[in-house]
Amino acid sequence: MTSMASRTSRTSRTSMTELRGTVETFWATAQARDWDAFAETLAEDVVYELPQTRERIHGRERYVQFNREYPGDWQARVVRIVAEPGQVVSWMHVTVGLEEMHAISFFTGDEQGRIAAVTDFWPEPYEPPTGREHLVERY
Template identity: 75%
Template sequence: MTPVTDLRKTVESFWAAAEARDWAAFAKTLADDVVYTLPQTRERIRGKETYVRFNREYPGDWHARIERIVAEPGQVVSWVRVTVGPEETHAVSFFTGDERGLISGVVDFWPEPYEPPAGREHLVERY
């Protein structure tokens, strides 16, 4: 396998383990010194144990479904649809990998939906 294939499979395993709440399998996808960054809240988590705990303790009955994954050497981007009860949102995650194909970095973006500005209704289709 190539490094692209390895990291892509690691990211697929990461999301499957998160959805299954299989924290042992989730931890196996991560480098010991993984760094998780949330730019919108300006939070950073360092280390496998802390990152696993962050996810394990995250409140609510959330579920994640992969919409799309794009992979290239050393990095993978995933678009995931997340539901928490009746609420639905999307996340875009940028993963970097180490030489073993483990996740060494994750940067998450959780865009909030908003209403578009007036004046472009004639150009767009709303869905």
């Protein structure tokens, strides 16, 4: 007989693996502009948030349309994905034309292994304040 803790652990690992795979598919289909396959990674009631611009999108159809209509010739490459049960974080390297940037995306999954929520952070590069040169190494 399998213990409850063992079953829960197995379910958590499966959920983590499933959601990680879903996020990998999310990025691959976005990069390929395969919007039908991209939509399949999302829960019907997905919520997308951009804290820097204070924007929120509710629903799969609107979120797919947002990505479909995003301006410019952008490319996205996964740098790193970290997964735990029900949550995944991705670090992305994105180019839009000649501009390069990094983004951090937080994903939450639903019971079907689809993406229920995405929060994107698009940090802007800036020059550090003076006075700490003796402590840091610039790269």
